[in-house]
Amino acid sequence: MTADVVIVGNGALGLSVAVETALRDRSLRIVVVGSEARPGSASVAAGAMLNCFAEVTGRTGEHPASRAKFALAREAARLWPGWLERLAEAARHVAVPVRSTRGTLVVLGARSTGDGVGSMRAIRAAAEEHGEPFQDVDPYGIGVLEAEAGDQPVDALYLENEGAVDARHVLASLDAAASGLGVTRVADEVVSLVTAKDAVTGVRLSSGATLPAGAVVLATGAASGRLIEQLPPGTVQPLLSGTGVALETQRVRGEAVPYVVRTPTLVGGCGLHAVPLGNGVEYLGATNHVYFDAPAGPRLGIVQPLLSGYIAQFDRNIAFSAVRRWHYGLRPVTLDTFPLLGRAPVPRLFFATGTYRDGFHSAPAIARHLAGLLTDGPAPEHDPYAVFAPGRKPIETMTVDDAAERFAQMALLVAVERGMRLPYIFGAEPIAAACRQRALECVEQLGVPVALAPEILGAVSEADANRIRQVADYLSTVAARP
Incomplete structure (x- = not known):
């Protein structure tokens, strides 16, 4: 079997990209690869809140990338009612009500x-x-x-x-729509990308079979990380x-x-x-x-x-x-907490992942963006999602000292929510100072001064030496770029 487009991942994003692409060009042979059980899937576990303004924080407008992410959420919110109607139409005679x-x-x-x-x-x-x-x-x-x-x-x-x-209802509707549009499903796991002459030419499955493709889209959520690790060093940031x-x-x-x-x-x-x-x-x-x-x-x-x-x-x-x-x-x-959307630096490879907590909500808008790239439709005069290009350097929205301060704020917030109460003779500043110092030590371990979100610094603080070395190698590689 040979495909025009192979989509790795059968969650909300992978199926949405498949359906939107099939709706735009019925002649394309589209294959979606993913286990029927969807182990570890964020889509299956999602609360699927269609919240845009409820997600706003004091940091939403501080940086162009943050504003672009908010614009993506607003566009998705606008698309959802029509998207559910289009899924119902594509499913043809299979009625899948979505609560x-x-x-x-x-x-x-x-x-x-x-x-x-x-x-x-x-x-x-x-x-x-x-x-x-x-x-x-x-x-x-x-x-x-x-x-x-x-x-x-x-x-x-x-x-x-x-x-x-209801996330489970939406996934069933996406399944029905993909079936109605003739999208092929392969219940397997992609273990590696197949390349030739520095371009991606397909995927290799856990069964040992190779699936050739004209284009490959990585939309398998957190599992995309192991495939990113197979790319040349510094190509795409760790997941x-x-x-x-x-x-x-x-x-x-x-x-x-x-x-x-x-x-x-x-x-x-x-x-x-x-x-x-x-x-x-x-x-x-x-x-x-x-x-x-x-x-x-x-x-x-x-x-x-x-x-x-x-x-x-x-x-x-x-x-x-x-x-x-x-x-x-x-x-x-992602390391910078922003999505990976669009063309990768490796030819014929595309990304629709790294969406953190916004993947389900953003699915209709991301699907439109990817489908446009895959069907070679008219390129927008100004790509609003160019800031999320997979081959970018990590986006830094603050200084290293600001990142350390936010890490301390996170630690104190968690402590308060979990019942910490200090006697009036003590303040929280000694705890905050220790947390700031720990954050700066994490940055020092990476060898490159980079401002990371507090939850990423938390992951660094718990990572083993091998993971620290991998991230440090990535950061030193991208830091050497012109």
């Missing part, structure tokens, strides 16, 4: 630090700037929440146009795994939330969120811990504060809910 929820309530808990206050302020400012409707909500009169005493929300706002979809755990619960006491309820995005983390799935079932997420080599499952010390956080900050009645299912997925995280 969606409208509305997002953002609440700031009493345990939060100044970073949370800044995020709430930034959400309001961004909504006002772009004409996005929102309502300020009395945090002490939210009828759908019954937080524990002392942990009641201190601020809240409602975004009527944001919400969520890490952002581990996330969530659970589905059945309400026993009280009413399930009628819309998405979440905390704002905080430094180094994604906060808490509850998504209604219907019939009293709620999706409760999620943790966020970045590793170079992800563990087989979530650590108990990370899960415990997640569960206590729901009960204390959202609704103490959740303590009585029955656990139906646990979700554990690996988010693809």
